Amino acid sequence: MRKSTLSNRDKDIIRTLYRYRGMTAWQLAQKVHNTYTPKNSQKSMIHNYLKRLKEQKLVTSKKLEDDAGLGSIYFLTPSGFNIAKDLLNIEIGQVGDGYLFADDFESEGYHTHADLEYSIYKPPLEQIGHHLLLIDTLIKLDFLDKENLIDYRLSMYATREYQSDKGNGKLRPDAEMLIDSSRSYFIEIDKGTEGYQQLYGKFINYKHYFSQLNKEELPDAILFITDEKRQLYGIKRRWTTILTAFLNAMGSFSARVNLIFAPINMLEETISLEMKRPYYHKLVEERIRTFFINKGYSSVKFFKFNSMLSFAVAIKGNKYQLIFTRLANEFESLAFGGFFLFSKKMHIIDAEIQKNKLQRLGLEQVILYHDRKPYLPSAFPKEKWTGDQQKYMEILFNHLTYLPLKNIS
DNA sequence: AATCCCGAGCTGTACAGGAG
DNA sequence: CTCCTGTACAGCTCGGGATT
Incomplete structure (x- = not known):
C-alpha cells in the first residue's frame, strides 16, 4: 500500500x-x-x-x-x-x-x-487556450539558450493599480519578464480575439499607467505573443491592426516603449535580439558611420534628443545630412513611434545644429536589422490614423534604406 | 557500535487497452 | 490517432532490526 x-x-x-x-x-x-x-x-x-x-x-x-x-x-x-x-x-x-x-x-x-x-x-477556465499559450511561452523562455538571466512572473503578481489624472486604473498584463534583472517587458498573449477598438483601449490603459511612472520605471517593451498557426495566415494583417492601435493610443510613449510582436515559434530569435540589443547598439553606430563615410561624408556624429531619441548627423564641408536610425526586428513599433517624435522635434534639432553655421542637405532614414527585415505595412488602414501620422509615414518611406547589421561578405 | 540484511516504499520504464 | 488508466516490474534508497 x-x-x-x-x-x-x-x-x-x-x-x-x-x-x-x-x-x-x-x-x-x-x-x-x-x-x-x-x-x-x-x-x-x-x-x-x-x-x-x-x-x-x-x-x-x-x-x-x-x-x-x-x-x-x-x-x-x-x-x-x-x-x-x-x-x-x-x-x-x-x-x-x-x-x-x-x-x-x-x-x-x-x-x-x-x-x-x-x-x-x-x-x-473560460480562457484555457489563452492561459496555456502563456505557459508554453514561459516554458520556452526557460529552455532558451541564453547567456542572460531571464525571470518572469504571472499576471497575479504583475497586476498593478494606479492613479493617473484620468482616474484610477488597473493594468493586468498576462505576465512580466525581466532580462538581467533590469530590463522589463510586459507580456500579452494574443489569441486574435480582440479587435481594433479593444486593442486601442488596452493601449490607452497602458498609456495612463505609463504616464504616472518615472522615466526610469518605463518598461523596455510590450511583447505580444501569438500562436504558431497565425504565422501561416494573416500575421501581417494582425500586426498592422495591433501596430495601428498602439501608435494611435500611446502618444509620445510610442517613442520610448517598444511593441514587439512574435508568434511563439519565433520567440527564440526575438528574445535573442532583445538580449543582445545593448551590445548591438554599438555595432549600429559603426555600421552607420562606415555607410556614410563611404558615401563621401567626412564625419558622422551621434546624438540623443531628450536623452532618449537617438539620431545621427553626417557632415560634408559645411553641409550636413540628418539621419534617423533604428535597429529593428521584423515586427516592432519603435522605428515608427521614434520617427513620429523625431519628425515633430526636427525643427528644434535643426536649429541646434545650424548654430554651427552648417547647412542642411536633407533627411535620410536607415533601419538596421539582424535576422529579418522589418516589416513595414504597405497599406495602413488610413481612416484609423489620427493627427499627422499618415504624413510622417510617407516621409519615413522616402529615402529609406535597410542595412543588415552583419556585414554580408 | 558497527555491520549486514530485508522489506517497504519510491522512481522510472514498459505495455496493454479503453475512450473519444 | 492521442490521451489517459491500469498494471507489472526492476532498480534503488532508506530505515529498522538482528547479528557480530
Missing part, C-alpha cells in the same frame, strides 16, 4: 502547479523533468502521479475543448493549494514579488511567493 505522505515527485508536481496555475500533462512533464521534449515514459510517469494526486483530491482536471487542443488542464484543488503553500513555506499573509527564478535559493526575508487566495490562483 502506498503511504498517504507525499513523495518528492508529488511535492514537485504540486509546487509546479502552484507556480504555473494550470498546465497540461505535457507542460508539467517539461517542467518536472526539465526537458523541452519529454520522453513517452516521462509523460506516462506524470500521468501516473497525476492520477494518484487526483485520487487524493489534491489535483483536479478539466478536459480541453477542441480549439485549445487535446488533453486536459490540471490544477490544484483548494486542499492541494493549501498543501502547496506549506511546501513552499508560504506564511500567512506573506507578500512576494512572484519572480520565479530566485525561488530555489530564497534568501532571508525575501519571498517570491505570496499567500494568494484560491480564487486568484485558479486558472481562468
Whole structure:
C-alpha cells in the first residue's frame, strides 16, 4: 500500500502547479523533468502521479475543448493549494514579488511567493487556450539558450493599480519578464480575439499607467505573443491592426516603449535580439558611420534628443545630412513611434545644429536589422490614423534604406 | 557500535487497452 | 490517432532490526 505522505515527485508536481496555475500533462512533464521534449515514459510517469494526486483530491482536471487542443488542464484543488503553500513555506499573509527564478535559493526575508487566495490562483477556465499559450511561452523562455538571466512572473503578481489624472486604473498584463534583472517587458498573449477598438483601449490603459511612472520605471517593451498557426495566415494583417492601435493610443510613449510582436515559434530569435540589443547598439553606430563615410561624408556624429531619441548627423564641408536610425526586428513599433517624435522635434534639432553655421542637405532614414527585415505595412488602414501620422509615414518611406547589421561578405 | 540484511516504499520504464 | 488508466516490474534508497 502506498503511504498517504507525499513523495518528492508529488511535492514537485504540486509546487509546479502552484507556480504555473494550470498546465497540461505535457507542460508539467517539461517542467518536472526539465526537458523541452519529454520522453513517452516521462509523460506516462506524470500521468501516473497525476492520477494518484487526483485520487487524493489534491489535483483536479478539466478536459480541453477542441480549439485549445487535446488533453486536459490540471490544477490544484483548494486542499492541494493549501498543501502547496506549506511546501513552499508560504506564511500567512506573506507578500512576494512572484519572480520565479530566485525561488530555489530564497534568501532571508525575501519571498517570491505570496499567500494568494484560491480564487486568484485558479486558472481562468473560460480562457484555457489563452492561459496555456502563456505557459508554453514561459516554458520556452526557460529552455532558451541564453547567456542572460531571464525571470518572469504571472499576471497575479504583475497586476498593478494606479492613479493617473484620468482616474484610477488597473493594468493586468498576462505576465512580466525581466532580462538581467533590469530590463522589463510586459507580456500579452494574443489569441486574435480582440479587435481594433479593444486593442486601442488596452493601449490607452497602458498609456495612463505609463504616464504616472518615472522615466526610469518605463518598461523596455510590450511583447505580444501569438500562436504558431497565425504565422501561416494573416500575421501581417494582425500586426498592422495591433501596430495601428498602439501608435494611435500611446502618444509620445510610442517613442520610448517598444511593441514587439512574435508568434511563439519565433520567440527564440526575438528574445535573442532583445538580449543582445545593448551590445548591438554599438555595432549600429559603426555600421552607420562606415555607410556614410563611404558615401563621401567626412564625419558622422551621434546624438540623443531628450536623452532618449537617438539620431545621427553626417557632415560634408559645411553641409550636413540628418539621419534617423533604428535597429529593428521584423515586427516592432519603435522605428515608427521614434520617427513620429523625431519628425515633430526636427525643427528644434535643426536649429541646434545650424548654430554651427552648417547647412542642411536633407533627411535620410536607415533601419538596421539582424535576422529579418522589418516589416513595414504597405497599406495602413488610413481612416484609423489620427493627427499627422499618415504624413510622417510617407516621409519615413522616402529615402529609406535597410542595412543588415552583419556585414554580408 | 558497527555491520549486514530485508522489506517497504519510491522512481522510472514498459505495455496493454479503453475512450473519444 | 492521442490521451489517459491500469498494471507489472526492476532498480534503488532508506530505515529498522538482528547479528557480530
